[in-house]
Amino acid sequence: MARWRCGARLPVAAVAVLAVISTVTAAGPRATGAAAAESGPDRPTIRYTEYGIPHIIASDWEGLGTGYGYAAAKDNICTLAQTYLMVNAQLSRYLGPDGRASPGEHQNTTTNLNSDIYFQRINDNRVVERLLDQPAPNGPEPAVKEAIRGYVQGYNRYLAETGVGNITDPACRGAAWVRPITELDVYRHAHAEIIMGTADALLDGEVNAVPPGASASATAPAASPEQTARKIRDAMAAARRTSMGSNALAVGSQGVSQGTGMMLANPHFPWQGKNRMWQSQLTIPGRINVTGASLLGFPAVNIGHNDNVAWSHTVATVAPFGLFDVQVDPLDPTSYLVDGAWQKMTSQQVSVDVLNKDGSVGRVTRTLWATRYGPVTSSVQGIALPWVVSAHAVRDVNMDNLRALNTWFHLDQATDVHDVVNTLETTEGVPFFNTVASDRKGNALYADIQATPNITDEHAQSCLTATGQLLFNQSLRLPNVPPVSVFDGKRSACDWPDDPNAVAPGLLDPHKQPRLIRSDYAGNANDSAWLPNPEQPLTFPRVMGDMAAPRSLRTQELLLTAQNRIDGTDGLPGRGFTPANMRQLLFADNSRAADLALDATVTACQNTLFGLVVVDGNLVNISEACPVLAAWKSHKYTSDSRGSWLFENFWAYLQNGQAIEKLPWRVGFDAHDPVHTPNSLDAGNDVVRNSLARAVLALRNAGVALDAPLSSIQNVTRNGEKIPIHGSIHELGVLNVVTPAVVDGKVDIVFGSSFIQQVRFTADGPPEAYSLLAYSQSANPNSPHYADQTRLFSAGQWVTERYTEEQIAASPVLEVKVLS
Template identity: 50%
Template sequence: MLLGAAPPSQAAPDRGPIAKIRYSEYGIPHIIAKDYRGLGYGYGYASASDNLCTLAETYVTVNAQRSRFFGPDAPAESGITTANNSLNSDLHFQRIKSEKIIRDYFKSASRNVRDLARGFAEGYNRLLRSDKVSDPECAGADWLRPITERDVFRYVYAVALLSGSGALIDETVGAQPPSGTSAKAETESGPDALVNAVQGIQGAQGSDHSNGSNAIAIGSRGAKSANSVLLANPHFPWQGALRFWQSHLTIPGELNVSGASLAGLPVIAIGHNADVAWSHTVSTAANLGLFRVETVPGSPTKYLVDGEPQSMTREKVSVQVRKDDGSIGTVTRTLWSTEYGPVVNGVSGVSLPWGESAHVLRDANARNFRLLDAWLGLGKSSSVQDIRSTLSSTLGIPWTNTVAVDGTGSSLYSGIEVVPHVTDEKAEECSTDLGAEVFSGTGVSILDGSRASCDWGTDPSAPEPGLLGPDDLPTLIRKDYTANANNAPWLANPAEPLTNYPRVVGPVGGPLSLRAQQALHTVQRRLDGTDGLPGTGFTSKRLRGVLFADKSRAAELTEDDVRDLCAALPHGQAPSGEGPVDARAACRALERWEGDYRLDSRGSLLFSRFVTRLSSVPGGPWRVPFDPAQPLTTPNTLAVDRTEVQTAFGDAIRDLSAADVPVNGRLGDNQYVTRGGEQIPIHGAPHELGVLNVITPTWTDDGNTDVVHGSSFIQVVEFDGRKAPQAHSLLAYSQSADPNSPHYADQTELYSAGTWVQERFTEREIRSSPELRVVTLSGRGGADR
């Protein structure tokens, strides 16, 4: 028996990891092994088979070698870094390597996680040795190399830092003390600029290219003919280090879980087992904070804490760089840090000068080595209470909420994640003048680092100092539903608002994005039977249909307003930045448009450009502002008599005209992704349109170009009392980034057509796949079969 264990008396010497991979339709692997090392081995081999070049470049990034292979001025990898160039990226990751953080990670992780990482590296390297590199992106490249389990942990750690120090790479590696010994700090930027900058790095409300998600968990009181149904719908990049990859992982008697994760994470991050299904959504929590420290006069690399001078840590970091002539040189930079964390020189272009004071960053995930253990625990859960217990005991989820259902009909929303222990009282007592306004607007603290009492607090239930304990983080379990679309926790279900959590987690009573409004309206109307569809309650089919209806909340809110706007235009002429424009055809197009972003919709592209232009209207385009007493219906009513609103409409018309796109152009003709030279039309719309199925193309002078971001791995799981859950899924960009793979565009074509893949979870389902292909891997180099 391949995966069976011999009796102790007959135990054989270690033959290395063993795994069996059974592929079903669309290249979905069902990986089975007798232990975690074997499971990681199969995962590493299979994920590299589909996305070798993407993974290989990721390992170049986290090993601080981009400048060596691509040059210091080459773009940084845009998924796991925000660096302006490869040199800054390398300095950041070399600092992590120099501080031996990954060594600590390796020591802190559980044995199961270490075995997964070791096996993953062995499987990845096995694929390299197999001479099966078909992707021209890296075939024969000098940066394609074997990896170790440390490389696996480096990538996992980079994922954990995404919403913290990973979002301020240029600002940390670029921070240098002022020249001279008596330099004074320049005037700090105003709070409004800094609030906007911090909101930009948080991205919690799902702006166009930020990571986001929808998750809807329907319990037994909201499900029709079932116990529960879950929609998982993350919005992530379509290329690069944050690509999702789908798999089914089994260790008999230990683990049996199906779903997807980022391709370099050998676990299931979003998925289901036989008893529970869960997803994650990017949260509103501030996972980082700043401290302002007073420097010692004449010595800007020393700072005061309770009046006592402390020396900053000075670290020389060196990276190899490729010169213009092809030779390899070295760049060395001195980086500075304090007991709180590294010094920063600003936030996203807003300067925080270093002089009489300096600002330093503390990342709540800097010692979070628990991420993979948390996801393994979720995969073994049997109820939403188990999920909550795992989230609490590991406190390893770095920057997301969790939304889940179980087979008994309970739904869960949980905001248990890694959050700084900054209570509202601590912020009130310790915020700097600038920090008080930034904290109110964003939840990101700027505390007085000159007082030791202003450091982050400690909770005995947290696994490390400085973090809020799970009891201080919001959780809701209900039988009707819970949902999140990157909105603050308070409206996970409007029937039971959550209010007892600190500002650092998110605002209480704050406005919802139009997408979050759409999610909650969609659920409630279905439960009430007021959505124009037959009956009430959700089935898997109905929940899938709701997502792909591609309805726009922005269109629903403004339908009458646009009609009034058109009626108010003199002689059908709209103002624009380049003079009046004939708006009559545009008005007719919007009058006939049904407010959706399906492939055949006409007028949707015009409306999308209009909403984009409206975002620049000073003070916003609405007559009725947001009212926390009516969070699902405000703001509303376009101020159609304002010149700025009318000009936004005229400019939108000119945008389409310049791109040679008709105002009633068909969406599918003008929004697509290119695969193998073929354009595959893509339905959906950008976040700001209030469409659940987020799709983000790039608008240029030629109109929409290829889709780069949006709905990625989508899964709907239904528990209906059968022995096994019924799951349907789609990986919008398909399993493989290799243009020579048969799974480079197959699911993308399904996504375009609105067709779902019915998952195979049970042994009977897997074995009955008409496309079943089996690969057996022996760690001692046995032939693949």
């Protein structure tokens, strides 16, 4: 049977196979002959293969969206329905005001009531509707509108066929808040995802900002600029450590064994809630054939590959918002000074329905305030910004962004990495992500081209306040913490200027944003754009992150893994990447922190007199820890590793939220050797011994043996089955990141490896790809695909991708659903 490739006609034989399968499994007319070869089946068709992965084929965008909407609802209707509840500001109406909401990157960061007030303001202001009225690129392109129209039809069809009372997921079975959706619901959800990089830091402050009384300025305590800046920095750093992240590695022709290019996508996304990813393949014969994963509810692929390009995203170090410090009138604090004249803030009454404890429904109204720059906020990342002598207003670079939908539709159809760059530049829709890609031609791309505030270095230095100088400039910042700007709002010239080369007002010229194309490799692990490849450091405006600064241990691990494999110095056979060794290296779970510091930690332990350490008023005998750590020679966080959990606890106490270069190293950071420095932990430093003592004490108090295997501690429970989870936290420099925490009273993974995909291109033939959705396709505990891939993830196994029509038809578990 001939291969079907994107851009080619669908072979009649392949259509015939599909038609026969459809006839057996569903009643109705078949797609046959030349017409089907041009346009695909006359009805949207979902082919399910192993692990419930849907391969959706249709003759047009609307049909493709219909198939996607039906299949997504079938797997995750409760998660989606609650998301639509959130963006329509109805969480408090149905679930109560005190419940916890997750409007941003993090889990349960605010109350249902605060979330509702936030989204109701957006809805009252018709933000999304106004964007929908704009022509492309600022409004959705025709293909996007058609796909979303179809998505709504597919979602609603599944709900109508099933009935709310017959939903098998107990999370929403029979719930009054599960209802048919509209296209506006879907666009509101898309917009909520695009602005989530700002929501976590500023939502609570925006909905709780209240002007002071006339005498407040005389009594309110004032923090120094340095105190405020340090508190905000530390709070953002803490949030960043427990937030979404990713690794992505693109390998070009010089780094691949028997191929032209390879791609490793390893996003670290939430395992629960609206930011779960979901896998699918989307095909319109002759127009698009793309496979990968997307955030739930988007009829496109966000991370994946087509016939010629594979790509992924990583969370970038651009702050998608900026603050403006506006001086207020002490006798009228809702008036503020601009260019020597007083202006009045605007007030807005925002009301939402609230479910009372007695079951009745009440109404809560708040007054929200805004300036010419944007909404007033009373805090950022939980750190108070008192509204006294001045107030702080927020400008969000993504509030007017629906362009991201166009971005992903174009990425799904990209032909090479140059096409990827063109898409990023002409849409400027990526909200807070880097893009890493490889292509069939042998190119590896890193690009940090996204919706970025138009803050040049010159503009920043002219307009930053004292607090802003400390937050924005590198001297106070921590690696991975975005440079937040606080500008002087008294001068209108300090607003973000419009650039004629940018797609929308207030955006940075995309041509000033960093990118790198090489034939060996380029990658990112959430550090700034400075070092996608150590051979070619990049420069860029400071608003996009730091330069010549220490890299995280995970970045070091990614770059070393790439270079050592290409050089053949990692102990594996041969040189260059293959599908097998790329999968093996990711799931090696090697800790860069252990490589750098384990030997010194053992030495510190062995050199402790009588093994006794006094910490925090406790006398701790650490001698038992010495042989445990010494025996952990692999440095790996595999499920059977012993000593790894002890080292993880030690490292947490040692680092204690500090930047990596602040630890007691004998060799400090060197910008000329950023992948290998700092190094050589000082075994004689008291903080090393004391941190180990605290770790030993913590494990003993928890009843955990110092040599307990990782599998006995780090696992998830699915329908009563405990599934061991390998990997570790970001700070340990492990590529396969998993972040455990207590969720709904039980241990689960809140962030970590989610959809993982590895792709190899050759000069001809279809891409060879393997994937894994770590938490499986469905959040429904009654679904057969609730934990099946989680078990694979636990065992370090991957799913061999079915991409071509022949591969799909050959699936031994093939099921076909034709939507009439």
